[in-house]
Amino acid sequence: MAKPAQGAKYRGSIHDFPGFDPNQDAEALYTAMKGFGSDKEAILDIITSRSNRQRQEVCQSYKSLYGKDLIADLKYELTGKFERLIVGLMRPPAYCDAKEIKDAISGIGTDEKCLIEILASRTNEQMHQLVAAYKDAYERDLEADIIGDTSGHFQKMLVVLLQGTREEDDVVSEDLVQQDVQDLYEAGELKWGTDEAQFIYILGNRSKQHLRLVFDEYLKTTGKPIEASIRGELSGDFEKLMLAVVKCIRSTPEYFAERLFKAMKGLGTRDNTLIRIMVSRSELDMLDIREIFRTKYEKSLYSMIKNDTSGEYKKTLLKLSGGDDDAAGQFFPEAAQVAYQMWELSAVARVELKGTVRPANDFNPDADAKALRKAMKGLGTDEDTIIDIITHRSNVQRQQIRQTFKSHFGRDLMTDLKSEISGDLARLILGLMMPPAHYDAKQLKKAMEGAGTDEKALIEILATRTNAEIRAINEAYKEDYHKSLEDALSSDTSGHFRRILISLATGHREEGGENLDQAREDAQVAAEILEIADTPSGDKTSLETRFMTILCTRSYPHLRRVQSVKNKPLFFADKLYKSMKGAGTDEKTLTRIMVSRSEIDLLNIRREFIEKYDKSLHQAIEGDTSGDFLKALLALCGGED
Numbered sequence: 001m002a003k004p005a006q007g008a009k010y011r012g013s014i015h016d017f018p019g020f021d022p023n024q025d026a027e028a029l030y031t032a033m034k035g036f037g038s039d040k041e042a043i044l045d046i047i048t049s050r051s052n053r054q055r056q057e058v059c060q061s062y063k064s065l066y067g068k069d070l071i072a073d074l075k076y077e078l079t080g081k082f083e084r085l086i087v088g089l090m091r092p093p094a095y096c097d098a099k100e101i102k103d104a105i106s107g108i109g110t111d112e113k114c115l116i117e118i119l120a121s122r123t124n125e126q127m128h129q130l131v132a133a134y135k136d137a138y139e140r141d142l143e144a145d146i147i148g149d150t151s152g153h154f155q156k157m158l159v160v161l162l163q164g165t166r167e168e169d170d171v172v173s174e175d176l177v178q179q180d181v182q183d184l185y186e187a188g189e190l191k192w193g194t195d196e197a198q199f200i201y202i203l204g205n206r207s208k209q210h211l212r213l214v215f216d217e218y219l220k221t222t223g224k225p226i227e228a229s230i231r232g233e234l235s236g237d238f239e240k241l242m243l244a245v246v247k248c249i250r251s252t253p254e255y256f257a258e259r260l261f262k263a264m265k266g267l268g269t270r271d272n273t274l275i276r277i278m279v280s281r282s283e284l285d286m287l288d289i290r291e292i293f294r295t296k297y298e299k300s301l302y303s304m305i306k307n308d309t310s311g312e313y314k315k316t317l318l319k320l321s322g323g324d325d326d327a328a329g330q331f332f333p334e335a336a337q338v339a340y341q342m343w344e345l346s347a348v349a350r351v352e353l354k355g356t357v358r359p360a361n362d363f364n365p366d367a368d369a370k371a372l373r374k375a376m377k378g379l380g381t382d383e384d385t386i387i388d389i390i391t392h393r394s395n396v397q398r399q400q401i402r403q404t405f406k407s408h409f410g411r412d413l414m415t416d417l418k419s420e421i422s423g424d425l426a427r428l429i430l431g432l433m434m435p436p437a438h439y440d441a442k443q444l445k446k447a448m449e450g451a452g453t454d455e456k457a458l459i460e461i462l463a464t465r466t467n468a469e470i471r472a473i474n475e476a477y478k479e480d481y482h483k484s485l486e487d488a489l490s491s492d493t494s495g496h497f498r499r500i501l502i503s504l505a506t507g508h509r510e511e512g513g514e515n516l517d518q519a520r521e522d523a524q525v526a527a528e529i530l531e532i533a534d535t536p537s538g539d540k541t542s543l544e545t546r547f548m549t550i551l552c553t554r555s556y557p558h559l560r561r562v563q564s565v566k567n568k569p570l571f572f573a574d575k576l577y578k579s580m581k582g583a584g585t586d587e588k589t590l591t592r593i594m595v596s597r598s599e600i601d602l603l604n605i606r607r608e609f610i611e612k613y614d615k616s617l618h619q620a621i622e623g624d625t626s627g628d629f630l631k632a633l634l635a636l637c638g639g640e641d
Contacts, residue, residue, distance in 0.1 A: 161204060189233070580623075
């Protein structure tokens with residue numbers, strides 16, 4: 001059975017069969033096809049009650065028991081539409097798609113509608129599996145075959161989709177949304193003729209979340225939906241393909257609900273389309289398709305199939321539909337909920353995290369290395385030049401400068417900087433010169449050195465870094481100190497605190513979305529361990545272990561559903577405020593945060609800071625530090641809010 005995305009609810013109509021026995025099913029199918037005629041009821045009952053994964057096991061058992069190919073036997077015993085439907089269900093999804101595409105481009109003419117439906121609706125992963133299945137089944141390259149059978153912009157867009165490289169990050173850049181809206185507008189409505197390449201690039205590569213916002217902004221900017229512009233600017237199969245892509249971006253289930261309705265509307269039934277969709281969506285989103293179908297067309301998918309088909313073919317399709325939404329008590333307009341959830345998803349889309357330090361334009365590591373050497377050569381040091389160069393280059397560029405400095409002068413830039421600057425400025429500049437993972441590793445090492453442990457520094461770093469960042473820190477720590485980070489934490493901390501830190505240091509936090517059922521269970525555990533539940537249950541040791549597992553491994557979207565969890569920029573804004581609050585300044589914390597967040601989310605931290613404390617981060621730094629340290633911090637800060 002196809003697995004839903006982590007945290008998502010399964011929306012297929014076909015489930016794994018409980019008590020599944022592949023040998024027993026293989027024997028039953030063999031009996032159903034043995035002798036004169038075949039027991040079609042038994043065949044459809046077994047096949048529609050098993051998930052695709054289970055059907056593959058039945059195929060294997062059938063071959064082991066009887067030395068025969070189950071699909072070949074089914075083809076021999078069954079005929080017509082019923083045969084196509086049953087055989088389609090027996091193939092792995094990617095191979096089913098591969099067969100559909102092969103049929104669409106074989107012989108005289110091309111079934112463009114089939115190509116459009118499959119390639120416009122599949123995910124990146126499904127696309128990669130399709131390409132591999134096609135190669136395996138036909139020993140041919142799918143891209144080459146499509147190029148050989150199509151042409152023009154239609155062909156180009158199909159090839160782009162076939163790569164399976166659509167962006168999948170749910171971070172949405174407001175600036176990029178506006179840029180894409182402008183590019184689409186200029187490529188179509190504002191241009192004499194049409195720049196089809198812009199439409200292909202944007203609609204073929206941007207993430208679904210991003211494109212939904214582009215479509216919303218396009219309507220606001222131009223006064224017309226993107227579909228209207230596509231119809232006015234494009235034509236033929238290319239137009240149909242682009243409209244299908246837009247529909248799938250907006251809602252894949254709604255796209256298929258519309259395809260199913262058109263397949264059965266009017267005289268005759270487009271059985272190939274009906275079969276293809278009912279097979280391919282039965283373990284993905286059939287329940288969503290059903291709900292949207294019922295809401296949009298005021299009749300159930302079940303009833304329309306029932307009135308438009310017949311025989312075992314009808315019975316099989318009805319089983320795949322999963323139920324009748326017109327039956328008493330069956331239908332609830334969940335499509336409205338689906339629409340609301342889509343709106344909610346859009347509303348809570350993460351704002352793009354923005355750093356204040358960006359790669360310098362026209363970067364010249366040779367010139368920078370020479371300027372830094374000159375700033376440190378002779379009597380005295382030109383701190384202003386050092387600050388200006390290092391705070392206005394990205395970390396990647398700083399590493400290039402280090403390499404160039406050594407190549408030109410045979411000297412280590414870090415060593416020279418250490419000898420020329422001192423105090424808080426030295427800690428800040430040297431921190432900026434280190435690769436991020438090595439800088440974090442050093443901060444963790446220092447937090448555990450000597451008498452006592454700086455627990456706050458350990459917490460700040462290990463609780464806020466991503467899985468990838470944690471893994472990089474582990475590698476850097478091992479490389480720099482010849483000891484694993486886990487061993488260092490084990491020897492320097494104890495009890496539950498040690499267990500939490502070690503769990504965080506593994507970098508195994510879930511990265512999916514929220515799971516509402518799991519969130520309710522996790523909230524109960526959190527409530528009980530914090531001794532605020534009305535009906536505590538279970539032993540405390542077990543609860544503490546579960547509580548730590550929840551905090552250390554659940555994804556951030558999930559934890560926000562369990563309990564209000566601060567976003568990272570707000571967390572760091574609080575830490576910065578406290579480092580400069582009252583008598584004295586915690587320069588170590590101030591330096592650590594300004595260095596580590598300058599290319600990640602310092603701009604977001606600035607916004608949280610001014611919103612919460614009614615003063616800008618720039619003002620707070622200006623009032624609490626001095627000299628070259630102040631200049632460097634203000635340069636990293638990136639501006640006055």
